[in-house]
Amino acid sequence: xxxxxxxxxxxxxxxxxxxxxxxxxxxxxxxxxxxxxxxxxxxxxxxxxxxxxxxxxxxxxxxxxxxxxxxxxxxxxxxxxxxxxxxxxxxxxxxxxxxxxxxxxxxxxxxxxxxxxxxxxxxxxxxxxxxxxxxxxxxxxxxxxxxxxxxxxxxxxxxxxxxxxxxxxxxxxxxxxxxxxxxxxxxxxxxxxxxxxxxxxxxxxxxxxxxxxxxxxxxxxxxxxxxxxxxxxxxxxxxxxxxxxxxxxxxxxxxxxxxxxxxxxxxxxxxxxxxxx
DNA sequence: AAACATTCCTGCACGC
DNA sequence: TGCGTGCAGGAATGTT
Numbered sequence: 001x002x003x004x005x006x007x008x009x010x011x012x013x014x015x016x017x018x019x020x021x022x023x024x025x026x027x028x029x030x031x032x033x034x035x036x037x038x039x040x041x042x043x044x045x046x047x048x049x050x051x052x053x054x055x056x057x058x059x060x061x062x063x064x065x066x067x068x069x070x071x072x073x074x075x076x077x078x079x080x081x082x083x084x085x086x087x088x089x090x091x092x093x094x095x096x097x098x099x100x101x102x103x104x105x106x107x108x109x110x111x112x113x114x115x116x117x118x119x120x121x122x123x124x125x126x127x128x129x130x131x132x133x134x135x136x137x138x139x140x141x142x143x144x145x146x147x148x149x150x151x152x153x154x155x156x157x158x159x160x161x162x163x164x165x166x167x168x169x170x171x172x173x174x175x176x177x178x179x180x181x182x183x184x185x186x187x188x189x190x191x192x193x194x195x196x197x198x199x200x201x202x203x204x205x206x207x208x209x210x211x212x213x214x215x216x217x218x219x220x221x222x223x224x225x226x227x228x229x230x231x232x233x234x235x236x237x238x239x240x241x242x243x244x245x246x247x248x249x250x251x252x253x254x255x256x257x258x259x260x261x262x263x264x265x266x267x268x269x270x271x272x273x274x275x276x277x
Numbered sequence: 278a279a280a281c282a283t284t285c286c287t288g289c290a291c292g293c
Numbered sequence: 294t295g296c297g298t299g300c301a302g303g304a305a306t307g308t309t
Contacts (some may be wrong), residue, residue, distance in 0.1 A: 002282065032303075034284070045292060058283080076283050077307075098309085115306045133284095160300065169284085176282060225282060266302070268280080 004174030005217035075117030090233020136277035148204035164189035
């Protein structure tokens with residue numbers, strides 16, 4: 001489900017609704033996530049207040065009192081919802097409510113993940129940056145470090161398709177399959193082009209449109225392609241504004257040519273054969 | 278019924 | 294030989 005905009009939307013919602021609350025305990029019903037859930041999860045978080053909610057790439061970071069950070073990744077199909085008893089739980093199958101964090105005001109954070117590709121892991125604030133998950137991540141797309149010159153350098157000599165490079169978390173953190181197609185459409189570059197063949201001007205356009213497209217999506221609460229729902233059970237509105245993703249055969253919104261679907265690095269990709277070179 | 282929003286691992290080719 | 298790097302492919306899994 002989630003690329004950077006979905007996780008950032010979630011972060012903002014939780015910052016308003018869950019920050020300041022204290023986690024009472026952790027109820028674990030299913031430990032088989034991407035990595036087996038650590039058995040000490042409950043002891044690590046119980047009794048700790050949620051101070052702030054951060055994000056790095058597609059990782060949500062709940063900063064708890066006492067120097068503990070709860071790292072959450074939603075994988076392909078995960079969601080973290082803040083639920084209040086008696087209110088509509090949303091379209092989440094309770095069979096996949098794998099972990100629940102009751103809070104001190106009677107509400108609870110619920111981790112639901114049908115495919116179980118996600119992860120939840122408590123760790124110390126000091127070990128966060130050096131953790132295997134965050135170590136080696138490239139710059140955030142909104143950081144000044146991610147600019148035309150940086151991307152130009154990163155593409156030199158690379159034989160992979162530019163779309164695969166844009167999705168490489170070591171190059172830039174947070175771009176996934178949906179937004180990679182959208183960014184390259186806006187930049188006028190075909191997803192299949194070898195990264196090393198991208199011109200300096202094209203690299204500059206890709207670097208410029210990356211934060212633009214992602215911010216637009218964040219402003220719309222992310223994208224619901226099939227099943228994504230935000231922390232309140234609401235679909236993301238950016239789906240209505242996708243220009244190429246999942247639009248194979250339909251007319252390009254700029255020139256009218258039929259949008260084409262191709263496979264790049266085992267991921268479905270969409271582009272306009274006329275607008276994108 | 279094929280496809281899927283993510284990450285991680287393996288194996289191969291190649292270069293130093 | 295023995296590394297490291299780049300790249301392709303596959304696996305994990307339930308839903309639609």
